[in-house]
């Protein structure tokens with residue numbers, strides 16, 4: 065199957081790291097096509113970054129159309145997820161959404177460990193939107209900037225581990241969800257150190273995308289995710305119109 069992996073930020077090194085994590089998680093026969101928007105923020109650490117990044121995700125979905133079997137949006141704010149689901153019939157998963165689902169299947173309660181404290185509210189909004197507010201027991205910021213994770217997160221390992229240990233104790237959680245695509249490379253080592261399941265949303269979304277494809281399921285074209293209505297788009301968005 066052809067899996068489109070969208071890094072919603074414009075840092076090419078991060079796109080490459082996320083692609084490596086996705087390929088490591090993918091089953092044989094899954095081709096991972098990794099892309100990033102042609103415009104937008106180098107990292108997504110707040111609402112403004114996220115608004116522009118969502119348009120970048122829409123751009124990449126528009127370019128891909130129905131030539132893919134599934135897509136994954138690899139930023140923990142799941143920017144542009146609903147828009148992407150209107151733009152293609154292929155199933156589209158956000159990494160936060162995928163991680164919340166997986167974590168809730170293997171624990172009664174989980175904690176999220178993320179980057180900047182200011183991004184915690186974005187994860188909290190998603191937990192409410194997806195209905196996971198009763199399963200998540202806390203969202204914790206480390207104040208590590210997203211691009212500081214570009215070495216695979218190795219330089220930040222001790223800080224993330226410390227935050228996760230405190231979260232597990234304070235929240236009485238049974239699992240940790242990593243709150244940034246840039247943390248994917250830390251997942252296995254952290255799980256070993258912490259002794260609880262650690263969920264990387266990139267791997268979770270790749271596996272769930274494969275499952276949906278294997279089940280022959282597509283996004284419903286009826287109702288809320290119907291294709292966009294034809295109309296003119298203007299300015300820089302003109303090529304994105306339907």
Ligand code: 2AL
Nearest residue numbers: 107108139140179244245
């Ligand atoms: C992210 C992420 O996954 N990519 C990015 O640019 N920002 N998430 C976050 N919590 O900071």
